[in-house]
Amino acid sequence: MRKRSLILKGFSVVVLGTFLLACATMPTPTEKNFQAPVVTLNSVELPYYTGWWYYDVKVQPTKGNAGKYGAPLALAFVFDIQNPNEYPVMMDGFKFTVAFDGIDVNTVNSPEVQWIPAGKTNQVRVMAITDARAALLSLLVTGGFKLKERETNVWAQLEDWWLAAKDYSLAIEVKEGSAIFKADGLMNVTGFSGKFGPE
């Protein structure tokens, strides 16, 4: 009984000692040593694709209600998040804008929190769904002058994008990216951008 008690005490002291030692030797985040993690666009994937189509409200669907519906374009953006610090950091906010051929089509917000271990690289996958109906209205209300300069129109532009996506020939740009990192009450924001598509 006494022997068991001694083993327990000893084990507890070792656990506590190890814990305290780890705490003592782990570098403490400071304003000076907190480096902004590096965010890099790794790849863009088309996880779901139904082609190019648009239905007007006059078209009666087989089931459900008629409406103005456009093909969804689902894109998964995979980013590498490299933590150069000697302590783990928490990513608490991730946002970027998606542009096709230099025209903004979507701004994506990924609020999920994740920890990146010291000196390691995590990956994050962010889904961005742009449907042709929303993109149509956005281009109609804001893109008129730009499309006129390009000598195209909104329908032709949308069709080009949706068809180019399937063989990965669409010029996709990530811009105005912002990732928020936290460590021990300190905060650092990383800006990022990237391109994926034909050279």
Place this chain on the structure above:
Amino acid sequence: MNSRNLWFKLFVPLLAVGILVGLSATAGAATINVGALNDMTGATSDVGKDYALGIAEAMHYVNDSGGVNGKKIKLYQFDYGYRVPEALTKYNLFKRLKCVAILGWGTGDTEALSPTVTKDKIPYVSASYSGHLTDPNKTPYNLFFATDYSTNARAAITAWFDKRWPKHKDYGKRKPRFACSYMFASPYCSAPIKAIKDQAAILGFEIGPDQDVSLFAIDTKSQILGLKEFKPDLLWHGNTTMSVAATLRDGYSLGLDADHIVNNWGFDENLPRLAGKAAEGVMGAAVCAFFGEDVPGMDKVVAYAKKYNPGVPAEKRLIRTIQAWGDVLILWEALKRADKAGDLSGESILKNGFETMRNFDIGLGASPVTFTSTDHRVAGQVPIYEWKNGKFGLVERVDLKDRWPDKWANEWIGW
């Protein structure tokens, strides 16, 4: 045995607590959930994106400044692509997430959700400034920091009448002529029509035929030719920036000899970029200062924009960021007052929060905010700006409440 018990009683719980406290970054933090419904992909995304960035940045500022009496705000911010059915779905999610208030967006979602937020008693602070949402007898839970479209329209036409008309060559010889250009079918565009025509009649204008200009228009020559027959001295634009710019450009190139006043969502930093020379002298109701203008509180707005969105150049930021801050700041104040009263229910946020504000100054060039249980028009004073010599400048603050006190109190609410 006693010795072992002592070890277990003291050491093990201490170790467990130490590890838990050490590892949990959020231990003990009380939070208040707030939802934000934004358009970052749809028909209004050109301005909706800037507004959404402003909402998030302002909320960081709120939390950095102590939150709601020490409680942090957790912001759930979603894009709904200006699709009203999706707005309804997201609203249900906000309820599930126990959001105490919602920062909404446009006329579509605001009007669709108005009966529901009234029934559920959830404050809905949006960027739709329709005068129809200012009567608490009908829409008690719809709120916004800005003067409404109808008040803005009345102020803009009054400012032109005060400042420009006396300098006109025909001043004193005839009535000034006035017409409206907007998309008839758009609830946003047509919301203040009745009010501005009423104001035109009060001021003694001759009112000409309206011109139907699509929000998608980049060619408005036929409408301009129609206007040339009436020869307006003043044209009010109710659309958003691109189609307003198209109308200004066509008016300029076809020699329409008229001045222009523009509603809030057509009057921003992009207007002179798109309209060029045709934007010179255009006046509008801005409801607050433009991005970067030298007014109280702007230093924080600019600093937080730079800090949280370093990839967005300052020259691309718009007045929409300031409008977002305005809505966040009044919600913050309402939450603090309700929390102080010990009740963060929607009804308390309205009654102990918003409706206790009297001339609450949010800075940012906006009019001080007052809400009462019978009137949700925040102010009778409207800042009217003008684009001149490459910058926006304040023309005057028109005080409708002071100038027409009876009409303000008894006639003009809710339309």
